[in-house]
Amino acid sequence: MYRYDTYDQTLVDERVAQFKDQMDRYLAGRLGEEEFRPLRLQNGLYIQRHAPMLRIAIPYGMLSAAQLRSLAAISRRYDRAYGHFTTRQNLQLNWPKLEDVPAILAELAQVEMHAIQTSGNCIRNTTTDQFAGIAQDETVDPRPWCELIRQWSTLHPEFAYLPRKFKIAVTGASADRAAIQVHDIGLRLTRGEDGRVKATVLAGGGLGRTPMVGDVVREDLDWQHLLTYLDAIVRVYNQWGRRDNKYKARIKILVKALGIEEFRRRVEEEWAHLKDGPETLTDSAVAKATEYFPEPARRAVGEDAIAAYETLRSENRAFARFVTNNVVGHKVPGYKAVTLSLKRRELAPGDVTADQMDAVADLAEEYGFGELRVTHEQNLVLSDVPVDQLENLWKALDALGMANPTVGTLADMICCPGGDFCSLANAKSIPIAQALQDRFEDLDFLYDLGPLDLNISGCMNACGHHHVGNIGILGVDKKGQEFYQVSLGGRSDDNATIGKILGPSFNAEDMPNVIDKVLQVYVEQRLEDEVFVDTYHRIGMKPFKERVYA
Template structure:
């Protein structure tokens, strides 16, 4: 994974010192809130419903065991002993004291971490595929390109005060696992017939109050021009994006208002001033970025060991379920990527305690070269596990309560913090997730349903990505009461779609029964081997609506 050079470390250390001074002046009353607010936001510091919240960057979702231990230590000393992994591959602390934040940032800097640009109207943390660099269907490793984007966008002087926040996602595999179609800018790496690397550029995607699927701006951008073309896109947005209404300030509104052809024309006109300029990438720059992502020294796994693993999978039903749902194919024979479930009823989805962070760091060192990934589904991944160690790892995860064999099922719920923490939320979301996990806990039933994404947001900001859940749940406020709106048919992968609202919203206690009725329609109507999304797209919304509101 990427290691800081002297420049990186100096930049982060100086940023910590700068913010320490800003915080001291604010606490002393010399820096009023209206001036302090944009400064704290660009260091990831929010003021939430009950306490400050600090969002820590995990660039493109990669963590070392050392960094995870440091996060655990920080949660013990400065928070309540746990952290929350988000759908954008970051970690949030929900209870830090305002005066402790500079110390937290200083401790993060010691392990090459920071909170820079995790909030504010700037370019946020670039995200990618959680299986980047190891996926069996990968065309191009996106991590070096994400790192180049991180370096370009960090403290970019032109883009510190954009009309609104700006999010970029990069995919380099045959299957999109980075949700590039619902980001401000989505990038897809691909090779043409002569093997040349090209970039497909999408713009204007996003969720929130006005969800939209992104449009293709450029199909075949040569890799050398990635940064200059991105600069042109963001410049157009910075010039023409609305600043009079924050609800209409995202790039998706601009793309929709102009139309994709006019947006493309303006980008090309801006790009004419940048193309072939000093930010044009050359092979040396790309090779330097790639050099940070070296292959670990994997030992060879024998055919006999692979055969023994397959036999064990056939003999042990519990282990087989874990492998089927939580273990992903690897580009190297004899290795697998293992997803650790952070979905337990006693915790909010995505929450992990400091003790579990320490334990997972130990597992990463023993089984996966000290490397971890954070997923969009709010889980963790050990990226390089030999198959002859899978059973031992599974047993340790079972003891930790992190081997829940439900990844990719209805019970692998995505959920924002909701009204339990967030001052913007209209309703709680964590209790809804817990009620659904309790209602639908039978593994045979979950496996019979097949792959099914259920996403919950506590408000229209859509931090729980409810718009692109196969089933989405949105908390809404009606005259001071919490209600829940159900949508069906969303999807965040290659055939991306936005869910359609089922109808009038429901009381909190009715939500599990409503979801049960939706699932019964699917089970009754599906054809052989048909996913929930396939059935919905074939029969439409009407049968679900009729059952639920009968």
Template sequence: MYRYDNYDQTLVDERVTQFRDQMTRYLDGRLGEEEFRPLRLQNGLYIQKYAPMLRIAIPYGMLSSDQLRRLASIARRYDRGYGHFSTRQNLQLNWPAIETVPDILGELAEVQMHAIQTSGNCIRNTTSDQFAGIAADEVEDPRPWCELIRQWSTLHPEFAFLPRKFKIAVTGASSDRAAIQVHDIGLRLWRDDEGEVRVRVLAGGGLGRTPMIGDVVRDDLPWKHLLTYLEACVRVYNQFGRRDNKFKARIKILVKALGIEEFRRRVDAEWEHLKDGPQTLTPAAVEAAKTHFPEPERRPVSDEAIAAYEQQRQEDRALARFVTNNVTDHKVAGYKAVTLSLKRRELAPGDVTSDQMEAVADLAERFSFGEVRVTHEQNLVLSDVPVDQMVALWQALDELGMANPTVGTLNDIICCPGGDFCGLANAVSIPIAQALQERFEDLDFLYDLGPLDLNISGCMNACGHHHVGHIGILGVDKKGEEYYQVSLGGNSTDDASLGKILGPSFYREDVPDVIDKVLKVYVESRHADERFLDTYRRIGIKPFKERVYA
């Protein structure tokens, strides 16, 4: 994974020193709230419902075991002994004392981490496929390209105060696991007939109050122009994006207002000033980035060991369930990627304790070259597990409560912190997730349903990505009371779609019954081997609505 050079380390260290001075002046009363607000936001510091919240950057979702241990230590010393992994592959601390944040940032800098641009109206943390570099269906490893984007966008002087926050996602696989169609900019790496890397650029996607699917701005951008073209896109947004209304300030509103043809024309016009300029990528620059992501020294796994693993899987039903749901194919024979579930009723989805973080760091060193990935679905991944060590890893995960064989099922819920923490939330979301996990905990039932995404947001900001859940749940406020709106048919993968609202909202206690009725319509209506989304798209929303509101 990427390691800082002297330039990186100096930049992050100096940023810590700068913010420490800003914090001191704020606490002394020499900086007012309005002056301090943009300074703290661009260092990841929010003021939430009950306490500050610090969002720590995990670029493209990659962590070393040392970094994970430091996060565990920070959560224990400065917070309440746990952290929350978000859908943007970051870690959030929900209870740090505001005066301790410079010390936290200092400790992060010691292990090549920071919180720069994890909030504020700037280019946020670039996200990618959690299986980048090891996926069997990968055309091009997106991690070096993500790193180049990170270096270009970090503290970019022109883009420090955009009309609104700006998010970029990158995939290099044939299957989109990075949700590129619902980002401000989505990038898909592909290869032409000569084997050259090209980039499909999408713009204007996003969720929130006005959800939209992105449009293709350019389908075949040569790789060397990636940064200059991105610069042109963000310049057009910075110049023409609305600043008079924060609810209409995202790039998706600009693209919709102009139309994709006019937006493309303006980007191309701006690009004329940038194309072939100093930011044009060279083969040397790309190769330098790729050297930071070398292949680990994987030992060969014998055919006999692979056969023994398959035999164990056939003979042990519990192991088979775990492998089917939590284990993903790898590009190297004899290796697998293993997803560690962070979904259990004792903790909110995405939450992990300091003890668990330290234990996972140990497992990463023992089984996966000291590397951990954070997923869009709020789980963790060990990316390089030899199959002859799978049983030992599975048993260790079971002791940690992270072997739940439910990844990709109804119980693998994406969920924002909601009203329990967030000052913007209209309703709680964590108790809804826990109630649904309790109601639908039978594994045979979950497996019979097949893959199913259920996403929960506590407000229209859609941090839980409810718009693209096969089933989405949104907390709404009606005259001071919490209600929940259900939508169906969303999807964040290649055939992306936005869910349609089922109808009037429901009381909190009614939500499990509503979801139960939705699932019964699916089970009764599906064809053989048909998934929920396929059934919904075939029969439409009407049968679900009739059952729920009967």
């Protein structure tokens, strides 16, 4: 995985020193609240409902065992001994003291981590497929390209104060596991007939108050022009994006207002000044970025070991369930990628304790070359596990409560922190997730339902991505009371769709029964091997509405 060079380390160290001085001046009363606000946001520091919140960057979701141990130690020393992994592959600390944040940033810098541009109106953390580099359906490894985008966008002076926050996602596989169609910019990397990397560029996707699926701005963009073309898109947005209304300031609003043809024309016009300029990528620049992601020294796994694994899978039902749901294929025969479930009823989805972090760091070194991935679904991944070690890993994860064999099912729900923490939330999210986990805990029932994405957000900012959940739940405020709106039919894959609202909202106590009725309709109406979202799009909203509101 990527390691800092002297430029990276110097930049981050200087940033830490700058922010310590800014914090000292703020606490001494020499910086006002409005002056300090953009400075703290540039360093990932929010003021939430009960305490500050620090969002720590995990670029394109890659994390080393040493970094995870540092996060564990920091959470013990400065927080409440746990952290929360987000849908943008970052980690949040929900209870740090304001005066401790500079010390936290200094400790992060020692393990090549930071919180730069995890908040504010700038280009945020670039995300990608959690199986990047090892997926069987991958054409282009997106990680070097994500790193090049990170270097280009970090502290870019022209893009430090955009109209609103800006998010980029990249995939290099045939199946989109990075939700590129619902990002400000989405990139699909492919190879042309000559084997050279090309990009399809989408813009104008996003969730929040006005959810939209992005439009294709350009196809077959040659790799050397990737950064200059991204620069052109962001420049157009910076010039023409609205600044009078933050709810209409995202690039999706600009694309819709102009129309994709006019937006594309303006981008091409801007690009004419940038094409073949200093930001044009070179073979040496790409080669250097690629060197940071070498193939690990995997040992050969023999046919006997593979056969023994298949035998164990056929004879041990509990192990087979874990493999079916939490283990995926690998480009190298004899290896698998394993998802560690962070969905258990005693913790909020995406939460992990400091002790678990330390234990997982040990497992990453024992079973995965010291490397971890953070997923869009708020889980963790060990990317290189030999099949003859899967049983031992499974037992170790089971002891940690991370072998829950429900990845990809209803129980593997995405959930934002909601009203328990966030000052923007209209309602609590975590209690709804826990109530649904209690109601739908039977594994046979979950498996019978098949793949199903259930996403929960506490407000219209959609940090839980409820718009693209097959079933989405949104917390709303009704005269000071917490209610929940349900949407159906959303998806974030290659057929990205925004869900449709079922109808009037419900109180918290009703939610398990509401979701149960939705599932009843699906079970009754589905065709053989038909998943929930396909049944919904085939039969429409009416049968679900009639059952729920009968």
